[in-house]
Amino acid sequence: PNISEEEFARDYINHLEEIILYEGSESIAAILMESVTGTNGIIIPPNGYMQGVRALCDKYGIVMIADEVMSGFGRTGKWFAIEHWGVVPDIMTMAKGLTSAYAPLGAVAMKPEIAAAFDEQVFESGLTYTSHPISLAAAVANIQAMREDQVVEHAAGMGGVLRRMLTDLGESHPSVGEVRSIGLFGIIELVKDRKTKEPMAPWNGSSPEMAALRTYCLDNGLFLYTHWHTVLIVPPLIITEEQLREGMDVLDKALTITDKVANK
Numbered sequence: 132p133n134i135s136e137e138e139f140a141r142d143y144i145n146h147l148e149e150i151i152l153y154e155g156s157e158s159i160a161a162i163l164m165e166s167v168t169g170t171n172g173i174i175i176p177p178n179g180y181m182q183g184v185r186a187l188c189d190k191y192g193i194v195m196i197a198d199e200v201m202s203g204f205g206r207t208g209k210w211f212a213i214e215h216w217g218v219v220p221d222i223m224t225m226a227k228g229l230t231s232a233y234a235p236l237g238a239v240a241m242k243p244e245i246a247a248a249f250d251e252q253v254f255e256s257g258l259t260y261t262s263h264p265i266s267l268a269a270a271v272a273n274i275q276a277m278r279e280d281q282v283v284e285h286a287a288g289m290g291g292v293l294r295r296m297l298t299d300l301g302e303s304h305p306s307v308g309e310v311r312s313i314g315l316f317g318i319i320e321l322v323k324d325r326k327t328k329e330p331m332a333p334w335n336g337s338s339p340e341m342a343a344l345r346t347y348c349l350d351n352g353l354f355l356y357t358h359w360h361t362v363l364i365v366p367p368l369i370i371t372e373e374q375l376r377e378g379m380d381v382l383d384k385a386l387t388i389t390d391k392v393a394n395k
């Protein structure tokens with residue numbers, strides 16, 4: 132608890148280096164990770180971690196792959212989440228926000244030196260709808276609209292608003308164990324006990340309280356993605372402060388359901 136974020140990150144990096152040495156760097160082609168882990172808990176890396184992974188990849192000749200499928204395209208208040216730490220990966224995967232989900236599309240970006248390998252070798256890959264013109268047109272139009280409407284800048288601004296709202300919810304509800312957010316990518320972890328952090332539902336499972344909270348929200352016009360003991364807060368990037376407040380008001384009431392079984 133008394134160590135800085137940088138020291139914390141260094142501990143993790145030292146651990147990662149130990150694993151690389153143990154496995155043998157020549158046996159590791161790449162390290163692939165989400166820049167900010169999405170569904171599994173909106174896990175925001177401590178400052179220094181991504182820079183440390185980049186340095187380890189450079190040191191041992193390992194390709195660094197950033198999965199930006201969930202965290203990319205403005206979700207965290209930057210075009211790509213990895214930009215928060217000033218890191219350039221060798222390969223980046225993207226999808227969802229690439230077309231604002233108006234059409235299905237995934238893409239992989241890579242550094243020219245990696246792409247050059249495919250000048251000589253055929254990349255054997257293909258899906259029925261690979262490079263479908265309608266999806267590609269949707270991506271181009273989406274990127275243009277996001278730039279014109281300054282959607283990423285808006286998401287960055289609303290990120291601060293969401294952070295304050297989540298902090299307030301945390302302070303007023305005993306069943307809130309922790310809140311985290313970066314841009315418009317947030318999460319509430321619900322617990323039965325703040326001290327022990329006993330989750331409101333088991334890993335990979337649900338509980339009557341989590342089910343009741345979800346039902347209350349749906350009945351009151353708020354669709355939220357709940358997962359195990361967590362509630363993900365991942366609103367459209369164009370959301371206004373007023374709309375966010377409207378949703379948070381429903382959630383504020385819904386949390387009284389989980390508060391009933393939480394130790395004060």
Ligand SMILES: Cc1ncc(COP(=O)(O)O)c(C=O)c1O
Nearest residue numbers: 165169198199200201202226237
């Ligand atoms: C972070 C992340 N990476 C990868 C995927 C899988 O993407 P695809 O279906 O394009 O393979 C998902 C899908 O939900 C995801 O959230």
